[in-house]
Amino acid sequence: MRLFYPNHEEKAYRIxxxxxxxxxxxITGEILKPEPVAGQLPSEGDLILIGADGANDFTxxxxxxxxxxxxxxxxxxxxxxxxxxxxxxRDILVLAGGSGRSSIYAVYDFFRLRGKVEYFWDGDIxxxxxxxxxxxxxxxxxxxxxxxxxxxxxxxxxxxxFPEMWDLDDxxxxxxxxxxxxxxxxxxxxxxxxxxxxxxxxxxxxxDQADPDDxxxxxxxxxLWTLRRRGKLRxxxxxxxxxxxxIHPEDTGAMSHWYTPAPSSFFExxxxxxxxxxEKTPWYAQKNVAVWDIKSKQAVDLYWQLTEAHIREFGxxxxxxxxxxxxxxxxxxxxxxxxxxxxxxxLRRTQAQVRRFYPxxxxxxxxxxxxxxxxxxxxxxxxxxxxxxxxxxxxxNADQGGRxxxxxxxTFKRFPWIFGMLHCLAFNNEMRGNYKMLCSRLAEAASDxxxxxxxxxxxxSHSDTFAIEFVAGKSWDPTRLSASxxxxxxxxxxxxxxxxxxxxxxxxxxxxxxxxxxxGEGEWPITAFDLEFHHRLLESEQFTELVPERIAYYRKRCAxxxxxxxxxxxxxxxxxxxxxxxxxxxxERRDMIDVARAEMNLTLRTMFMAYCxxxxxxxxxxxxxxxxxxxxxxxRKIFSALADLLEQNxxxxxxxxxxxxxIFSPLNPxxxxxxxxxxxxxxxxxxxxxxxxxxxxPEMDAYFKTMNEKIARDDRSPFVKFETDPEEKGDVxxxxxxxVSKLKKEIAGRFIETPLSQxxxxxxxxxxxxxxxxxxxxxxLNDYFNLGGAA
Numbered sequence: 060m061r062l063f064y065p066n067h068e069e070k071a072y073r074i075x076x077x078x079x080x081x082x083x084x085x086i087t088g089e090i091l092k093p094e095p096v097a098g099q100l101p102s103e104g105d106l107i108l109i110g111a112d113g114a115n116d117f118t119x120x121x122x123x124x125x126x127x128x129x130x131x132x133x134x135x136x137x138x139x140x141x142x143x144x145x146x147x148x149r150d151i152l153v154l155a156g157g158s159g160r161s162s163i164y165a166v167y168d169f170f171r172l173r174g175k176v177e178y179f180w181d182g183d184i185x186x187x188x189x190x191x192x193x194x195x196x197x198x199x200x201x202x203x204x205x206x207x208x209x210x211x212x213x214x215x216x217x218x219x220x221f222p223e224m225w226d227l228d229d230x231x232x233x234x235x236x237x238x239x240x241x242x243x244x245x246x247x248x249x250x251x252x253x254x255x256x257x258x259x260x261x262x263x264x265x266x267d268q269a270d271p272d273d274x275x276x277x278x279x280x281x282x283l284w285t286l287r288r289r290g291k292l293r294x295x296x297x298x299x300x301x302x303x304x305x306i307h308p309e310d311t312g313a314m315s316h317w318y319t320p321a322p323s324s325f326f327e328x329x330x331x332x333x334x335x336x337x338e339k340t341p342w343y344a345q346k347n348v349a350v351w352d353i354k355s356k357q358a359v360d361l362y363w364q365l366t367e368a369h370i371r372e373f374g375x376x377x378x379x380x381x382x383x384x385x386x387x388x389x390x391x392x393x394x395x396x397x398x399x400x401x402x403x404x405x406l407r408r409t410q411a412q413v414r415r416f417y418p419x420x421x422x423x424x425x426x427x428x429x430x431x432x433x434x435x436x437x438x439x440x441x442x443x444x445x446x447x448x449x450x451x452x453x454x455x456n457a458d459q460g461g462r463x464x465x466x467x468x469x470t471f472k473r474f475p476w477i478f479g480m481l482h483c484l485a486f487n488n489e490m491r492g493n494y495k496m497l498c499s500r501l502a503e504a505a506s507d508x509x510x511x512x513x514x515x516x517x518x519x520s521h522s523d524t525f526a527i528e529f530v531a532g533k534s535w536d537p538t539r540l541s542a543s544x545x546x547x548x549x550x551x552x553x554x555x556x557x558x559x560x561x562x563x564x565x566x567x568x569x570x571x572x573x574x575x576x577x578x579g580e581g582e583w584p585i586t587a588f589d590l591e592f593h594h595r596l597l598e599s600e601q602f603t604e605l606v607p608e609r610i611a612y613y614r615k616r617c618a619x620x621x622x623x624x625x626x627x628x629x630x631x632x633x634x635x636x637x638x639x640x641x642x643x644x645x646x647e648r649r650d651m652i653d654v655a656r657a658e659m660n661l662t663l664r665t666m667f668m669a670y671c672x673x674x675x676x677x678x679x680x681x682x683x684x685x686x687x688x689x690x691x692x693x694x695r696k697i698f699s700a701l702a703d704l705l706e707q708n709x710x711x712x713x714x715x716x717x718x719x720x721x722i723f724s725p726l727n728p729x730x731x732x733x734x735x736x737x738x739x740x741x742x743x744x745x746x747x748x749x750x751x752x753x754x755x756x757p758e759m760d761a762y763f764k765t766m767n768e769k770i771a772r773d774d775r776s777p778f779v780k781f782e783t784d785p786e787e788k789g790d791v792x793x794x795x796x797x798x799v800s801k802l803k804k805e806i807a808g809r810f811i812e813t814p815l816s817q818x819x820x821x822x823x824x825x826x827x828x829x830x831x832x833x834x835x836x837x838x839x840l841n842d843y844f845n846l847g848g849a850a
Contacts, residue, residue, distance in 0.1 A: 060105040065114040066095035070302040071159025075166045076109045078235075079154075082170045087191055104149055107193070110162050111140070111155035118153055131199035132157040137243055139165035140199040141172075152193040160243060160304030167239045168200065177552040178239035179528070180521055181646055184553060200535075203505060206306070206477055206512030207534035208244030209237065210455075211520055213318035214485040215283075215737040217747050218709075218716035220519040223249045223283075226723035230296045234303065240531035244306040244514065246382065247297075250280065250318045251365070253290035258368035261324045263287060269729045277317050277342050278740055283720055283730040297373045308382035308423055309374055311366040312409035313350045316387070320347040332357060335401075339390040350386060353405045363412055380421050382453070383409050387428040399437055402428070406441070410450070423453040426464065426479065430456035435467040442474040447509075455479025455516035457504070458497055460580030465504065477512035478504040482526055483578060485518040486591055488745040490569070490657035491576040492526055498542040505537040513537070519745075524653065525549060525570065546570060553650075558641055561633065562650075568630045569654045572623045576661060586612050593663045593698075594744040594755055596762040597803035602667050603779040610675045613668035617849030620665045624848075627658050628840055631833040642826040645708070651829065652707050656746055659701050659836055666694050669849035674766070678775040687770065689846055691763050696839040698759055700832040702752040706820040707829050711748040713738055714815040735811050749818045753810050761802045 062083075064076035076093035083091050091107070100106075100120045111130050112119040121127045126146060132138040136157035143152045154169060156162030170176050173196070175187035211222040218224045225233070237245060255261055264270040266285045273279035282289050300307060313335075315321060326332065326346065333352035338344050351358035370378050386405050392398045406424065413422055424445075429438050429452070442452065456464050458480040470476045478501060483491065504510045513534035515527065528549055532539060540548055550563045581587040584600070585608050592601040601609070634651050641647040670690045676682035705711040717731055727733075737743060739750050765779060781800035822828045 060089075060091060060107065061101065062091045062093050062107040062109070063096050063115070063117055064093055064109040065116070066097060067110075067114055067159075069114075069159040069304075071163055071304045072110050072114060074303055075154070075156075075159070075162040078163065079107060079109065079166045079169075082166070082174060082176065083191065086170065086174045086176065086185065086188055088188075105193070106149070106151045108151065108153045109166070110159075111153075111157065114159070114162075118155065121151070121153070126151075127153065130155045132161075132201075134158075136201075137161045137164065137241070138199065138201045139168070141165055141169055141196050142198075143193055143196040145194065150194050152196065158304060160238070163238045163303060164200070164241050168241075169196075172196075172198065178236060179524065179553065179646065180233070180236050181524070181649060183239075184646070186555070202241065202535045203537055204510070204512045204534055206244050206514065207242045208246070208306075208512065208514040209242060209520075209530075210246045210248055210514070210516040212485070212518045213249045214518060214743050215734060216485075216488075216519075216716075216743060216745065217711050217713060217738070218719050219521050219711070220488050220745075222247070222520055224716055224720060226719070227292060227295050227299075230292075231299055234296075234300050234305070237300075237305065238303055241535050242531070243304070244308070244380075244512070245300065246308050247293070248318070251314075251369075252282075252293045253286045254365060254369055254372070255322055255325055256286070257290070257372050258364050259325060259328060261322060261328065264322070267728055269727075269733070272320065272323050272347055275323070275345050275347050276320055277345070277348065278742075279733055279736060280318070280320060281727055281729060281733050283726055283734060284724045285727070288724045293373055298375070301375045306379050307374065308380040309366055309370055309378040310383070311381050311413055311422075312362065312383035313353055313386055313405055314362055314365055314384075315348055315350050316384070317343070317348050323347065329357075329361065332361065335386075335391070337391050337393075339392075340388065343389055350389065353408050359408060359412055363416075378417060378420055380423060381413050381417070382423040382425065384425045385409070385428050387425065388432065390432065395434075399433070402433075403441060403444075407444075410445075419449055422450050423477070424450065426452060426454040426456050427481075429454075429468070430459065430464050435469075438468040438470070442468070442470055445474070447475050450475065451511060452476040453479060453514070453516075455481050455514060456579070457500060458482060458492075458578070460493070460496075460577035462579065463500060463503075465510075470509075471503075472507045472509055475509050475511055477514055478510055479512075479514045479516045480526070480530060481578060482515060482517045483519065483522055484589060485743045486594070486745045487578065487589060488519055488522040488747075489660050490523045490525060490573045490653055491578065492523070492529075492570075493574045493577045494529065494545060494570060495542045495574070496577065497529070501533055501537050524650065525566070554647065558637065558647075561637060562647075565630060565633050565654060568626060568633070569658065572626065572630070572661065573657050575620055575623060576657075585609050586616075588664060591660065591664065591744070593667050593759075595741065596755075596758045597781055597800045597806075598741060602671055602762070603781070605671055605675050605678070605777045610672060613672050614849060617665055617669050617672065620661070621844075621848045624662055624665060624840060625844060627662065628837040630658065631655065631837050635830045635833050639826060642829065648708060648824075648829075649710065652704060652710075655704055655833060655836070656701060659697055659704070660746070662836065662840065663694065663697055663701070665849075666690070666697065666843060669843070670694065672849045675777070677770065678777065684770050686846055687766075689842055691767075693839040693842045693846075695759065695763075696835050696842075698751075698756060700835040700839075701746070702748070702756060703822045703828060703835075704832040705746060705748040705751055706822055707824045707832075711746060712820075713747060713749050714818060717815060731815060732811060735815070739807065739810060748820070749815060750810075752821070753813070753818060754806060757806045757809075758803065761806065 065072045080091040096116050100117045108118050112122045130140040132140050134157050139156040139161045154165035156165050173191050177184045263286050270281040333355045335350040335352045386402050391401050454476050457478045465471045515530040546566045550559045554562045592599040673682050709715040
């Protein structure tokens, strides 16, 4: 057998051939050497041909001599056709893509169909080794959505979740997986790296200390590796993706933001640059992250220099799409109307600049600001002044709980748009999602010919394997699986046949419970719980100020959730019963931990609500202090079990993440401090091993100490106010301001000052420790229900 690819300038065809040879060797044990097409089609021997007749001369010869009729593809598209023919005693397999990128799709899909390999973000799963049959194949694929993509965002933390922590090998693995799952668009939102330095010939910050600009930013952005190395890495990542045909939107417009701050040296070079004044959002008022006056030609030209520099330095010189956030997360002026008019003008100005140089390249208008800061009728008005032939609304809030944005905006069946799932913010790194609701909304979107895509646009990566697979499958064919079939499909692909049935039972129970958590549900400050306030006990009023509206909501929510919490014990028994082989499989162990920590997160959230209901009942003389102590001990048991659970693999550890960073490139001496500050800041607190054990647990101790003192002195007032530092206020990235207590500051100070090397796992990975953590949760739940839940 011989393997041929087009002798073609488009590198994707050679990449497809190399992938075919790699997987052929992995599954069959046979070596195939990719060969460029030259001369006449070989007259003997089995052949594998990469590319349709428009690209591969050998394929063209088969069409010309009528061995092949035609391919069921549109040329230049993401469609592909896998076709085998027999000529006498030989077999010929043609993997005919409408483009180089779709030829890569065809290769991976062939091995999925005939080699029984499945592709997940955390590695391939081979269900078979042996001969691969290339005969009797005639299978064409066509995606429903034109754009299918992923965002990689700028926060920092544990390696698994935060792309700024990834080295080149990590990115190559990720981009290969993107192609395996037939995505075609990805966007790096991990900051600009050294774009300002390249665009304006600015000096690089020092490599042996914190960036001096950190003191002027809401959160320090000192590069953990040197900024030069980060810029080089961006070059390499973008080239790797571009060679495989992936689309990367070029950012444009008012690009100033917390993750894209302008260095002070930029303002020294442009001292007269006017700023857009009268901003009402103080966390963006600092000059480095403030917007330059978009009404000024100087500001517009300087922003465009950044876009041009990215196209030149990182984008290969040929932009295929643009992207703008407008004036995201900002408020200006004295009235809503003044704010709206400035935001509309900014988008008009951005459009004009793009069209001046690229009249026909599509522009994505990001939906975050539209969903969070605009009125629905304002978005409708915006769409009426946009050109639908070259503008697309990127509605990545379409999965917001309790609200269908695309119906609110009236973009549905009226204006080009992309259905997007935000899915989670940086502080939500656990599984979640109401798939019945998601399937319903997606089916509605798929019925609209103006809906051009389906994307996953979260603030972190790899947090939810099930959700990622949902998007990968549904972005290609939204009709393929109903909500009730998702688990069966997932388990049949991810697990060995002897454990697939057991996992099926686990996932069906798990998805039903995590369906109670959907981002964006509820209204601040009473019912919105995305922030996971049990991770912020000393800075949030949610579990200290027992106002009647809050208690009423907690009582109602606990009643809704308790019936599902009662099923967690059985779910954990099923996982504990999995054999040693499941624990020894890295992917299965990851799934055990992910399922468990999601259920534990919901349990902690609910138990704190129930504790507050009991506190309120104690105030009214309807609850004994002893019952409050039992409720407290149940919470403590689960929080401690969560700390033990997160030590069961390396995914959640800052210490191990830092060690991985050191392997790739030397670190800035302050890298560890910056990483801990970023991962433990108010906005980014999630399930991170060292943060849970060394911050959340001590803060929980302080919280209960305060509450128990209140109970001991028979103080039945409804409020607890933590002692605050008069010179400091905390914030959750500006969305709300919360008091920072001295207790919190002391605990956080110890965490920052203690080296990660002195934070080893207390209960390292072992099946015994995992089962014990599951058992502790089950025991705590029994105590909770023996008390009567939140009654």
